[in-house]
Amino acid sequence: MPELILTKDLDVPDYHRLAGYRSRGGYGALKKALDEMTPATVGAEVKKASLRGRGGAGFPAGTKWGFIPAQTEKPKYLCVNADEGEPGTFKDKVIMERAPHMLIEGIILSCWAVGIHHAYIYIRGEFVKARKILQAAVDECYAEGILGPKVMGKEFCLDVTVHAGAGAYICGEETGLIESLEGKPGKPRIKPPFPALVGLFGCSTVVNNVETLAFVPHIIERGADWFLKIGSERNPGTRLFGVSGCVVKPGVFELPMGTTLREIIYTHAGGLPEGRTLKGVIPGGVSAPILTPDEIDTKADFDSLAAKKSMAGSGGLIVIDDSVCMVRLLARIARFFAHESCGQCTPCREGTDWAFKVVSRIERGEGQPGDVDKLASIATSFAGITICVLADAAAGPILSFVQKYREEFDLHVTEKRCPLENKAPSRPGP
Amino acid sequence: MSGESNEIRFSQKAKDRLAWYLTRYPTRQAALLPALRLAQEEFGHLTHPVMDYVAGQLELPPVTVYEAATFYTMYHKKPVGEHCVYVCTNVTCFLKGADQLLEYLSGKLGIRPGQATADGKITLFSVECLGNCDKAPTVQIDDDYHDCVTTESADRLLEKLR
Ligand SMILES: Cc1cc2nc3c(=O)[nH]c(=O)nc-3n(C[C@H](O)[C@H](O)[C@H](O)COP(=O)(O)O)c2cc1C
Ligand code: SF4
Ligand code: FES
Numbered sequence: 243m244p245e246l247i248l249t250k251d252l253d254v255p256d257y258h259r260l261a262g263y264r265s266r267g268g269y270g271a272l273k274k275a276l277d278e279m280t281p282a283t284v285g286a287e288v289k290k291a292s293l294r295g296r297g298g299a300g301f302p303a304g305t306k307w308g309f310i311p312a313q314t315e316k317p318k319y320l321c322v323n324a325d326e327g328e329p330g331t332f333k334d335k336v337i338m339e340r341a342p343h344m345l346i347e348g349i350i351l352s353c354w355a356v357g358i359h360h361a362y363i364y365i366r367g368e369f370v371k372a373r374k375i376l377q378a379a380v381d382e383c384y385a386e387g388i389l390g391p392k393v394m395g396k397e398f399c400l401d402v403t404v405h406a407g408a409g410a411y412i413c414g415e416e417t418g419l420i421e422s423l424e425g426k427p428g429k430p431r432i433k434p435p436f437p438a439l440v441g442l443f444g445c446s447t448v449v450n451n452v453e454t455l456a457f458v459p460h461i462i463e464r465g466a467d468w469f470l471k472i473g474s475e476r477n478p479g480t481r482l483f484g485v486s487g488c489v490v491k492p493g494v495f496e497l498p499m500g501t502t503l504r505e506i507i508y509t510h511a512g513g514l515p516e517g518r519t520l521k522g523v524i525p526g527g528v529s530a531p532i533l534t535p536d537e538i539d540t541k542a543d544f545d546s547l548a549a550k551k552s553m554a555g556s557g558g559l560i561v562i563d564d565s566v567c568m569v570r571l572l573a574r575i576a577r578f579f580a581h582e583s584c585g586q587c588t589p590c591r592e593g594t595d596w597a598f599k600v601v602s603r604i605e606r607g608e609g610q611p612g613d614v615d616k617l618a619s620i621a622t623s624f625a626g627i628t629i630c631v632l633a634d635a636a637a638g639p640i641l642s643f644v645q646k647y648r649e650e651f652d653l654h655v656t657e658k659r660c661p662l663e664n665k666a667p668s669r670p671g672p
Numbered sequence: 673m674s675g676e677s678n679e680i681r682f683s684q685k686a687k688d689r690l691a692w693y694l695t696r697y698p699t700r701q702a703a704l705l706p707a708l709r710l711a712q713e714e715f716g717h718l719t720h721p722v723m724d725y726v727a728g729q730l731e732l733p734p735v736t737v738y739e740a741a742t743f744y745t746m747y748h749k750k751p752v753g754e755h756c757v758y759v760c761t762n763v764t765c766f767l768k769g770a771d772q773l774l775e776y777l778s779g780k781l782g783i784r785p786g787q788a789t790a791d792g793k794i795t796l797f798s799v800e801c802l803g804n805c806d807k808a809p810t811v812q813i814d815d816d817y818h819d820c821v822t823t824e825s826a827d828r829l830l831e832k833l834r
Contacts, residue, residue, distance in 0.1 A: 317698075329762045329801035367709070367746045368758075368802055370815040403696045408705050409745035411800065425704030425736075427743035443698050486764040486805035493806045528763055558805070560763055574766050578800055 245472060247460050247480050248453070249496040252340045258375055260382040263343035269388065271459035272347050275354065276396050284355040284462060291466035292478050293458070297323050297414075297451030298527070298555050300477075300544035303458075307356050309438035310446045319442040320353055320361035321423065321449045324376075325407055325414035327366055328527035329578060330558035333482035333494050334452035338365070338372040341456065342379035346402065348455035350393060351462055353400050356448060360401045364419050367408045377404045411582040415630050416449040418584065429584045430630035453482055453557075474500025477543035481557050485511040488518060488563035500546070503538040507561055518563040522646070526555025528575050529635035531642035532562075552642070567662045568647040569654050572639060573598070573605045579636035590633035593624030597640055609655035617651075618644045680725045686710045690729060700730045704740055708747055717748035745799070753788040753795040755833045758812040761798045764805035768820075773809050774798055776823050780830070794833060 256262030263269070275284050289304025310318060322345070326334045337345055349361050365373050380402050383389040391399045405423060412418040413428035420442050422428035441447020457479060461469050470478045477499040483506050486492045490512030497506060503523055507513065514520060520535045525542060531552040533540065540546050544554045562571065576598040585591045597620045604613050618641055625637035644651055653661045682690065689710055693703040707726050708718065715722050718741050720734075727734040741747045759777060761770045774785065777796060781789050785798040804810040807819030811826065818829060 326803045327801065330764060330805055331801075332803045332805050335803055366803065367744075368812060371817070401696070406706065406709065407744075408709065408747055410743060422705065423702060424699065425701035425730075425732075425740060427739055443702075484806060486808060487767050492808075524763075560767075560805075562767070566767060571763065571766070574761075574763055578762060581800065 244480070244498050244501075246496050247472075248337065248341065248344065248456050248482060249494075252336075258340055258342055258379065260343060260379070260386060260388075263341070267463075268343050269347055269394075271463040272350055272388075273394065275351055275462050276394055276398070279462075281355045281357060284351055287466050288352075288355065288458060288461055291461045291469040292476065293454065293461060293469070294477065294479075294544060295451055296453035296457075296481060296557065298328070298529075298553075300554060303352075303450055303454050306438065306450070307352070307448060309436070310356050310448060311439070312357070314446055316445045317360065317443075318356060318358045318446045319448070320349065320356070320358045321416070321419055321437075321442060321447055322349060322361060322363040322455060323414065323416065323419060323449055323451045324363050324365040324369070324372075325411075325419060326369070326452075326556075327411040327414045328529060328556045328558060329575075330486055330524060330527045330560040331484055331556040332486070333484045333557060335369060335372050336482065336494050337452050337456050338369070338376050342376045343383075344456045344459060345376075345452055346379055346383055346389075348458035349402060350388070350400060351458045352448070352450065352455055354393070354398055358448070359399055360403070362423055362442070363402065363404045364413070364423055365404060365406055366413075367406045373404060373406055380404060410584075411578075412584045412630075412632060415632065418630065419449065420447065427584070429586050430632075432629050473498045474541055474543050474546070476545055477541075481542075483510075483542065484556075484558040485561065486558070487561040488514055488566070489561045490515055499543040500541040503533070503540055503542050503559065506542060506559060507538065511559075511561070514561070514563050518565065520561070521564045521566060522562045522568070524558075524560040524562070524639075526553050527558040528560070528578065529553070529638060530555045531638040532646060534646050552638075565662070567605075567660050568643055568650050569601065569605045569660065572643040573601045575639045576601050576636070579632065583632060583636075587628040587633065589624035590628045590636070593620055593633065594636045596620050597624075597636070601640070604651060604654050605660075607654060607658035607660070609658075611655065613655055614644060614648070614651045680715065680721050682710065682714060682725075682729070686714050701732055701736065704730060704732065704737065705744070708737070708741055708744075712747060717751050751788070751792075753793050755793060755814055756795050756797060756812075757830075758797045758799045758802070759785075760800070760802045760804070760808070760810045760812070762801035762805075764801070765809040768808040770809040773811075773821060773823065773826065777826060777830075780827075794830070 251266045293303045294300040413422040417431035418428035437447040495510045522532045547554045580594040580598040583590045583594045600617045621637040621640035693706045723737045727737040759774045788795040811818045811821045
């Protein structure tokens with residue numbers, strides 16, 4: 243069995259409470275850092291570990307922290323991205339509900355390393371249970387002097403505030419998140435300036451994903467060299483892969499980065515239901531372009547999936563079997579992006595909506611000759627020119643679906659119906 | 673202002689909560705999302721007088737509050753039933769029959785998504801991914817998630833709301 247880092251102790255009773263977490267050495271890394279290390283050496287260790295962000299883009303956390311000016315007049319902030327809105331993603335919730343103190347320990351270490359005195363955990367509004375558990379863990383930390391004016395008795399003050407979102411996918415985008423935290427609509431900002439210089443309340447800000455931060459205590463406790471030995475080249479460590487869709491055993495699996503998609507699907511998620519064959523896999527949340535069955539020997543890490551013109555994204559694999567109509571599926575995905583576009587860039591606002599309309603009419607058997615090409619050209623036209631990458635995220639699925647399942651789209655247009663209509667779905671409707 | 677807006681006041685508990693939120697941020701506006709959530713808990717949905725009240729509490733122009741309230745899907749601008757039923761219809765739930773489940777619930781309750789039952793008990797919503805895809809289809813009822821919902825388990829869940 244590969245080594246587990248984040249999920250090793252999840253079965254320990256009361257692990258979500260301070261006592262349970264401490265019973266497994268919790269807050270040991272923090273103690274070690276405060277007693278034996280300096281903020282700079284903590285930052286250096288994380289940088290050396292090449293810990294890549296688990297929120298989507300895979301940017302190295304240590305490098306990101308390095309962009310924060312050491313000396314500033316103004317305060318600095320950490321925004322913990324707990325928005326978890328990317329469809330097909332459900333792994334940060336596991337950390338927040340079952341190991342909230344691991345996240346908090348990671349937050350404290352990160353803030354100490356960067357010189358931050360207030361961290362905001364931006365958690366999506368729907369996660370009421372996770373929010374309560376997290377808030378209870380934060381409260382325990384204040385009560386025990388782990389948070390507050392003197393973190394574990396040292397001359398370091400840190401506040402952590404749990405802040406709930408209110409339903410908007412775009413608030414997962416880091417500058418949309420910052421706007422939202424400031425009490426505004428979550429409309430992304432033009433970059434530059436990047437949040438490292440002008441972020442929350444106009445101050446230098448680090449934005450990191452929940453899972454990214456949860457790795458920090460482990461790296462500090464066991465060292466970057468240990469971490470670098472796990473995973474694949476330039477993609478160290480494990481990652482929480484969420485597998486959902488047409489598999490026997492959906493769930494969250496902690497595996498080394500660079501595990502192949504095949505192994506994740508067939509060895510860990512139980513493969514497909516009896517009698518079904520694989521038709522495609524979306525490897526990193528719906529924003530990730532789809533891969534076909536002959537591409538699943540690809541390693542599920544940032545660089546390998548980028549080389550396949552897809553992305554590792556949030557680590558959420560959506561598995562699709564032969565009973566699924568790809569046109570219908572794409573129509574559903576297109577509806578999502580059209581709904582979630584914040585509307586401030588015309589190409590994104592109009593383009594996502596138009597794409598949704600075209601794919602929907604193809605799906606209904608009302609497609610016109612040329613509609614499939616039109617769909618692809620619409621997607622090409624709005625990608626790469628907008629304030630944030632939601633538009634690119636919307637274009638990727640469209641272009642990959644049309645390219646890889648072209649015949650199915652064409653058949654919908656020429657035959658004016660779905661060629662799969664008589665195929666029973668792998669799990670009949672309820 | 674109509675007499676109605678005079679009646680809008682936070683309970684002491686909500687006032688205390690808001691005061692606490694205001695200690696957590698360097699600006700009053702940053703407490704807007706939590707304040708709107710409190711207002712929704714207190715008053716059911718966000719009418720203009722309610723939003724004006726929140727604006728007053730945070731010393732913000734009302735338009736700032738309207739902008740935020742209309743941007744986010746979890747704020748109800750219209751009256752909702754005593755209970756809210758949110759059916760996720762995003763990709764994984766879709767693969768697991770969420771559309772049929774939504775249709776079933778819609779038929780059973782006699783309402784379209786976005787509407788409330790005549791007795792004011794239940795409002796039905798179709799929503800995007802709830803971050804619970806390994807247990808699709810997911811239905812959220814008020815604050816609670818329900819996993820792998822079937823028509824039978826949905827019947828039982830609705831039964832409990834009656
Ligand atoms: C439309 C959109 C939605 C996003 N949603 C999330 C999200 O829900 N959670 C998350 O951690 N990152 C999300 N991201 C990525 C963030 O912008 C950002 O890269 C990330 O929080 C940085 O943290 P990391 O470096 O630790 O991964 C999203 C990005 C985009 C463009
Ligand atoms: S690309 Fe779309 S979501 Fe992003 S800022 Fe522009 S309109 Fe908003
Ligand atoms: S798709 Fe329904 S919970 Fe994610």
